[in-house]
Every structure is written in structure tokens, then in C-alpha cells.
Amino acid sequence: AQSVTQLGSHVSVSEGALVLLRCNYSSSVPPYLFWYVQYPNQGLQLLLKYTTGATLVKGINGFEAEFKKSETSFHLTKPSAHMSDAAEYFCAASFMNSGYSTLTFGKGTMLLVSP
Amino acid sequence: GAGVSQSPSNKVTEKGKDVELRCDPISGHTALYWYRQRLGQGLEFLIYFQGNSAPDKSGLPSDRFSAERTGESVSTLTIQRTQQEDSAVYLCASSTGQGSVLSGELFFGEGSRLTVL
Numbered sequence: 001a002q003s004v005t006q007l008g009s010h011v012s013v014s015e016g017a018l019v020l021l022r023c024n025y026s027s028s029v030p031p032y033l034f035w036y037v038q039y040p041n042q043g044l045q046l047l048l049k050y051t052t053g054a055t056l057v058k059g060i061n062g063f064e065a066e067f068k069k070s071e072t073s074f075h076l077t078k079p080s081a082h083m084s085d086a087a088e089y090f091c092a093a094s095f096m097n098s099g100y101s102t103l104t105f106g107k108g109t110m111l112l113v114s115p
Numbered sequence: 116g117a118g119v120s121q122s123p124s125n126k127v128t129e130k131g132k133d134v135e136l137r138c139d140p141i142s143g144h145t146a147l148y149w150y151r152q153r154l155g156q157g158l159e160f161l162i163y164f165q166g167n168s169a170p171d172k173s174g175l176p177s178d179r180f181s182a183e184r185t186g187e188s189v190s191t192l193t194i195q196r197t198q199q200e201d202s203a204v205y206l207c208a209s210s211t212g213q214g215s216v217l218s219g220e221l222f223f224g225e226g227s228r229l230t231v232l
Contacts, residue, residue, distance in 0.1 A: 009155075034220065043119070043206070043223040044158075090158065102148065102171060103221060107157035 002027045002095040006106035014114050019063075019078040021109045023091030026072065032094040033074040034103065035065055039087045047089070050074060061085065086113045117141065119224035121207050127230045128197055136192045136227045140209030147190050148210070148221065149182060153203040161205075164190060197231045204228045 007022040025031060035047040048059025055067040061084075065076045074091060091106040120139040128134050140147050149161040160174040164184045175181070179197075184190040194201055205228075208221040 006157075036223075041225075043225040044208075044221075045223070046220040049220060102160055102163050104160065105150070105158040 002031075002093070002104060004091055004093050004104050004106040006089075006091050006109050008109055009107065010110045010112060012112040012114065013081045015083055016080050019076070019081045019085065019111065021076040021089050021091075021111065023065075023074045023076065023106060024072050025074065025091075025093045027093065027095060030067075030069055030072075033065075033067060034092040034094070035059065035063070035074075035076050036090045036092060036105075037087050038090065038108075044090065047076070081111075081113050083113050083115070086111055119207055119209050119222050121205075121224035121227050123227055124225065125228045125230075127232065129232050130199060131196055133193065133195045134197055134229060136194075136205050136207075136229070138190045138192070138207030138209075138224060140188070140190070140207070141222055143187075144209035144211055144222070145187050146210040147184060148208045149190070149192050150206045150208065151176075151203045152206055152226070158206065161192070194229075197229075199231050202229055202231045 003026045005024045033050045036044040037047050038044045047063050048057050050057050050067045058064045063078045065074050067074050088108045088110045090108045092103045094103055122137045147164040150158040151161055152158050162169055162182050163171040167184045167186050179195045182192045204226040206223055206226045208223045210221050
């Protein structure tokens with residue numbers, strides 16, 4: 001079955017530390033991959049996406065993610081966490097289904113940033 | 116505004132009542148999606164519209180849930196005889212939906228928070 005798995009419902013880092021949020025997908029055909037962020041009381045907004053081409057993609061606010069087909073992964077990283085990065089992050093994949101596609105989301109990872 | 120608009124932003128209802136949630140997508144977006152986000156859980160796909168047809172209703176949890184869309188515009192999600200387990204944030208998103216493959220991004224509304232007492 002096609003699915004998206006995010007390892008860890010909560011990740012805590014100190015301000016200035018590396019952020020690593022893990023995402024793996026399950027699919028026989030590599031999907032398009034996305035990371036969304038949800039700040040408190042706001043809608044989801046796109047951080048970055050991988051469709052084709054370069055496997056290392058850069059997004060807003062200094063985040064980047066690397067698509068690794070051999071590992072079926074699309075982990076999100078940021079070299080130095082900022083307090084304003086505290087939010088919930090969702091990995092998503094676009095799977096084909098009967099000629100059309102929908103986004104399947106992981107369960108989300110809450111990023112907590114401490115001073 | 117230019118974004119996806121949802122109403123109401125908050126709805127408290129009694130068990131057994133019917134509720135309607137509305138979504139105004141971004142103008143020109145042909146694809147529209149409804150998701151449900153329950154406390155502590157990820158986004159659960161409910162239904163997808165391409166224009167005013169719904170090729171994928173597989174996520175609707177029960178026959179108490181229905182949705183419709185007028186042309187490439189407003190969509191309404193209706194929940195009949197609400198139950199406490201229906202309490203969640205209902206998110207709507209729209210997309211250009213190029214061709215049959217989603218290569219564009221989804222633009223989300225801020226959601227409608229439903230509380231069933």
C-alpha cells in the first residue's frame with residue numbers, strides 16, 4: 001500500500017542546533033514529495049517540494065530536503081534552528097490512483113525549539 | 116482575498132445535528148480537496164474534486180458525510196447526524212491540478228474547527 005511515514009511525533013532541539021525531521025514513503029513508483037508546515041492556528045503552507053531533477057531541494061526559511069530513492073526517504077533538515085521554526089511539519093506524497101493523484105500525508109512531527 | 120477561504124472557522128454543535136462546512140477555493144483552481152485533522156493525528160483524506168465531479172470519495176468515513184461542488188467554485192461538506200468522533204478540524208485545499216498528475220502545490224485554508232458535544 002502507498003503510505004507516508006514520519007518517524008517521531010515530537011522532535012526537540014535547542015536554538016541553533018541542527019533540525020532533522022524524517023520521512024519515508026512506501027510506493028513502487030517514486031512519488032512527488034512535499035513538506036508542509038503548520039504554525040499554531042494557521043493553515044498548512046508549502047515548505048518545499050521534489051518533483052523531478054535535482055534531488056536536493058531548498059525551501060523557505062532555510063529548510064532543505066534530499067530525495068533518496070534507494071532509501072525511499074525525503075528527510076527535512078535545517079542547519080540551525082530558530083525559535084520561530086517551532087511548528088508542526090507534515091511530509092506528503094503525491095501518488096497516482098486510477099489516472100489522478102491525491103496527496104497522502106504523514107501523521108506530522110511537532111518541532112519544539114528551546115532557548 | 117486571494118487564498119482559500121473556509122467558513123465557519125469554528126462550529127460547536129450538539130450530537131445528532133447536521134452541519135455544513137464551506138470552502139471557497141482560489142479562483143481558477145480546478146482541483147479541490149477536503150481533509151480531516153483530528154487531535155494528535157495527521158491529515159486524513161476525505162474527498163477530491165476535479166471541477167464539479169468527485170473521482171475519489173474513498174476517504175469519506177461514512178454515509179453521513181457528503182460533499183458537493185458548484186462548477187470550479189465553492190464546495191460544501193455536509194455531515195449529517197453528527198457524532199462526537201466527528202470533532203476535528205476540516206481542511207480544504209485547492210490546486211491548479213495540472214493534467215492528471217499533481218505537480219503543483221496544494222493551497223490550504225485555515226480550516227473549520229468542528230466540536231460535537
